[in-house]
Amino acid sequence: MKDQEFSRRKFLGNAALALGGVTLLHDKGFGMPAYIRNLDKPNSKFNGVQVGAITYSWRSMPSDAESILQYCKDCNISAIELMGSTGEPFAGAPEGPSFQRGGLTADQKREQEEYYGKLAAWRASVSMKKFEQLRKMYNQAGVSIYAYKPNALGPNNTDAEVDYALRAAKALGATHVTVELPRDAAQSKRLGDIAAKNKVYVAYHGHLQQTPTAWDEAMAQSKYNAMNLDMGHYVAAGYDPLPLIKEKHQQILSMHTKDRKSKENGQANVFWGEGDTPIVAALQLIRDNKYKFPVTIELEYPIPEGSDAVKETAKCVEYARKALMA
16 A cells, blocks of 8 residues: 555654744745744644644643744644633633542532533523634634634534534634534534525534444535544544545545554554555645645544654654655
8 A cells, every 4th residue: 555655664754854943944935944933833734634623632731822823833723623622721711620530529510510511501602702803813823723623512412512523623813613514414404504594504524333324314414514524533433535535525524534444453543654545645635635624633543652642643644754755
């Protein structure tokens, strides 16, 4: 496979440049390396393909808005899918209870339900000014937000919460929110109807339930229902993503990218270039056909000892840059 030409040795070696903020891009028109001109702002748009990251990739690290922005700079990421766990605290959401993993006591369950009620009320009434402020802070640093993923789009969330999620996405500058593809068609119809009122798309993400036709019913319900393809999970489910990308590129609003082994090979998340996911071929397909959707790095392989999520994400950025020959 073409991806296997990008060996782990190259994958690890690329990071030395990526982590130092130095890429090998040159602009002959100005006669100087691109990194000299862009030291103050990240740029992960390579040969027309916007490479981004979901902030879930840095879940092992502090997730406040200022820290996330610094990670973007450190990784040379200029566009992101923002998790609600970063956006909502910045906007003043009530803080939730902290429980140890395991079964909850009756009192803890009651406390949790009270918190959910407070959060729903906050979402229904919150001003969009803080989300606009967050957008401005990121944009001034050279980072755009193309998708928003709050935990507000499930069947147990109110219509007011769904409406909030879409309004917040718009305030952040995002074109869409992302959420797991519902099992119940009534839920995707509900989301699509509320999305249409806000003119913001709902892009449905999939895990191993992805098939070539998994999104068809939802997309038939509303033009504001779309796809957040996860290429790695799609391979682990037993499918080749390249034909799907060609067929449905107009419905794909963003694509989670990771390297996983195929169903036959155990489905593990691995270093980029070691799995069965055709990352290089997919990136070049997007580049050559000028497809418009961003490619979202989602870091899910185990972080090696001595490294961290920022360093590993930077390696993925550099891998993508080399794949796109930028």
